[in-house]
Amino acid sequence: MNIGELATRSGLSHSRIRFYERVGLLKTVDRQANGYRSYPPEAVVMLALIATAQQAGFSLDEIRALVPPDLVKWEHDALLESLHGKVKEIEALQARLAQSKAGLVALIKDIETKPDGVDCEDNARRLLSRLPSGEFARATTAAADVKMLGKKRRPARRG
């Protein structure tokens, strides 16, 4: 399979596939006599795996560490463990989001049933002061922690 066909099959761009090869996510591929890359059918699986892992929030660095270069001898146990770990992270975030949402919904209800005679700005202030020290702040830092799970901290920023 040429790179064009792989690109169509996988839905990724030519440049992206070549890029993945360059950075070592794909092992160096066989070449035809003319120099064209010649991919085996498994390449589609590999790309699907990479793309799915990316979807799930893995960086290419993490993926490189996780996914063995050779699909044939991937280590099921380690891979599965990592994937399960990622699911746990997502679940933790989901739980926190559900809490935040519940808090917000409660807050909205509270505002809507505002007692007459209290003026708007005071009421807004009163209600707003509930947010930051409550679940909001904790959710924020906790979520930050979740995001860093298993990642070596980079010297500077994120993309």
Added chain:
Amino acid sequence: MNIGELATRSGLSHSRIRFYERVGLLKTVDRQANGYRSYPPEAVVMLALIATAQQAGFSLDEIRALVPPDLVKWEHDALLESLHGKVKEIEALQARLAQSKAGLVALIKDIETKPDGVDCEDNARRLLSRLPSGEFARATTAAADVKMLGKKRRPARRG
């Protein structure tokens, strides 16, 4: 409150806070006689709000469009509207996370349900037939669509 205290309180770096001001996420702040920035207590709430939205997967551009510039002057209606908006944001993230999780779980199941006696290469072929044309392709584009909500489409690329 000086920027140092705000940094400690919010957990964000000085440079990051100044950066947010520069790019218009924070309204230009009051200055003391010596030129130092002087923040009101609400600034902590504002930063927490931004950080949370970021946690939720929103870009600074999206956040700029969603979060009202002045927290204190929220009036009743606007406050409610913003809170409802926040709930919508959370729901959007929940959808995103659910999708990520579904993708992961599907992948795990695919790997785990490998029948005994089937060797790895055959398993790879089995995955080949399941993943790419099935939920993988749809999930990928759907997630991309979610990601594009409310964004003007860039010429290409995703950083």
Added chain:
DNA sequence: CTTGACCTTAAACTTAACTTAAAGGTTTGG
């Protein structure tokens, strides 16, 4: 035998979201 669709490389460019550096002013404690 040329046109267009394909493939090659290397290197430069892009974007987001910051950080770091350089060079300096201010405030506070000993």
Added chain:
DNA sequence: CCAAACCTTTAAGTTAAGTTTAAGGTCAAG
């Protein structure tokens, strides 16, 4: 008075994850 610990600005650097560009080779069709 002096150092440490704050604060200021502008400008340039960094990272991830690619894309784009330039300058070609190759191949199938008409």
